[in-house]
Amino acid sequence: MSTVPASLPEAGRVRSWVDFYLTSMRTQISSQFQYRAAAYMYLLGMVAEPVIYLVVWTTIAEDSGGTVGGLTAGDLAAYYIVWTFVRNMNLVFTPFGWEWRIRDGELSGWLLRPLHPIHYDIAGFAGSKIPWLLFYLPIAVVLTLVFDPTFDVRAAEIAVFAVAIWGAYLIRSFNQGALGLVCFWTTRVSALFSLYIMVELLLSGRLVPMTLMPDWVQTLAWFLPFQWTFFFPIETLVGDYSNTELLRGLGMQVFWILVGIAIFSLVWRHAVRHYTAVNN
C-alpha cells in the first residue's frame, strides 16, 4: 500500500495545505462546541491533578517556614495554574488511538487519503484547542481567585510563552505519535504507554517544578524532550528566564520537534508494512 501522498500541482500546493489545516481546525471547533459537558468532565478531571500537587507542596512549604526549594505558596500556585493552561495546549492524540485504529482496521480508510494520517491528528487537535481554552477560562479565573498566585511577567516572556505552547504541542504530537506506531507490531501496548507516561511525569515538570528534583534528575531532564513540553513553557511565564535562556529553550523545542519528525517518519516507513486490515 502506498504511503506517499499524491503530489499536488506545485502552485496550489501551499494553498492546499493551509486550506486543509484551516478546514480541519474549523470542523473540530464546531464539533467540540457541541460537546460542552464532555469538555467540562475532562477539564475538571484534568484540573484535579495539579490542584492536588499544589496543595501537597503548599502544605510542605508552610510546614517548613514558608518556602520549599525557594518557592513560596504564591510561586507554587502560579506554577500549577500555568500548568493547567500548558496541559490544555500539549494535549495530543493518544497513542491508544493508534491501537484502536489498527486493531479495528480503521486505518485502511486513512491510508487511502492523500495526506498522512498524522496531519489530521495535528490539525484536528490544534483546532480543538480554541474551544477548550474558552471552556477553560472560567476554571483559570476560579483557580486564580482561590490560590492567589504571584506573577511577575515581562512582554518578552508572554511572547515566548505564546510560541512555546505550540512547540510543546508539536513535540508531544510526534513523540506520542511515534509511540503509537508500536501498535503496528503489537496491540498489547498499555504497559509500554504507562511506562512512557511515568517517565514523562517525573522528567517533565508535570509532577513538580524541576527545581524541586535532585540535581542529577534536573541534568538528565535537560537532555531529554520531556521538560520542554511542561517545565519550559510554564517557566517562561512563572520563572525569570533571561532573553538568552528563553531563546535557548525555543531552540531546544525546535531541535526536539525535528528529532520527533525524524523518528516518526522512520518508524512509520517500517511500521506501515506490518499493517494488515482486520476489518472494514
Add this chain to the structure above:
Amino acid sequence: MQTLRVALLHLRVGVMTDLQYRVNFALQVLQSLLALATGLVVFSLVYAHTTELNGWSQNELLVVLGVQIVMGGVIRAVVQPNMMRFTEEVRDGKLDHALTKPVDAQMLVSVRQVEVWQAVDLLTGAGVIVVALIRLDGGVGPLDVLGFVTALAVGALLLYCFWMLLATLAFWIVNMWHLPELFEGVFQTGRWPIGIYPPWLRFSVTFLVPIAFAVTVPAEALTSRLDWETLVLAIGFACVFFAFTRWFWRFGLSRYTGASA
C-alpha cells in the same frame, strides 16, 4: 434473593470470559507495579522535603496509598466497566435489553461486565498496606481490622454510588467518554490525607465526592486514628447516599427513550 443469585451468575460469567486472556494478567501486573513505583517515587520526593505531611509520617501515608490502590482496583474491575457500558447503551438505545429483563434494572446494569485482571491491584494494594503496617510496628488489634473491613465495604459502596450518579447523567448528556478521566482525576485526591486540603475542597471530597470516606477512613482504622463516631457517620452517610442514587437513577430512567430497538 433471586436478585443476588442473578448478580453472582453475571459476575461469574464475566470472570470466566476474562480468564481466557491470560497474557493480560502479566501485563496488568507490570502496569500495576509501574503505577506503584510512580506513587513511591512521588512519596520519596515529598518526604525528601519534609518528615511529616499534615501529621502523617511516610509509613502512615503508605497505608493511605495502599487503601487507595485497593479501592482503585475494585472500581476498575467491577464498577467502571459496567458504568461505561451502561452510558454507551443509553446513547445507542440498547438499554432496552436490560430494561425488559424481569430483574431490577439498576442491579443488572451494575453487574454485567467484569475486568478481572484489574483486580491485581487488590493484591498490590494489600501488599503495600502489609509492608506499611510492618514498618509502622504499631500493632493492629482485631477491633482495628474490623473497623477497617467495615470502612472498606462502606467506602466501596459510596464510590459505586458516586459512579452510578455520574453515569446516570447519560440520560441527559450524550457524550460521556471523559467520565473515567473525571473520576480518575478526582480519585487521586484520596492518595493524600484529607486534612491537607483547604476547607471547601475537604468538604467536596468528603460529601460531594465521597473519596475521604472511601480511602481516608479505612486508612485511619488501620493507623488507630479512627473514632467510632466517624465510622457511624460513614455508614449513615452511605445509606443516605445510596437512597439518593436510587432515586436519581429512577428519575433519569424516566427520561429514557429507546433510540433504535
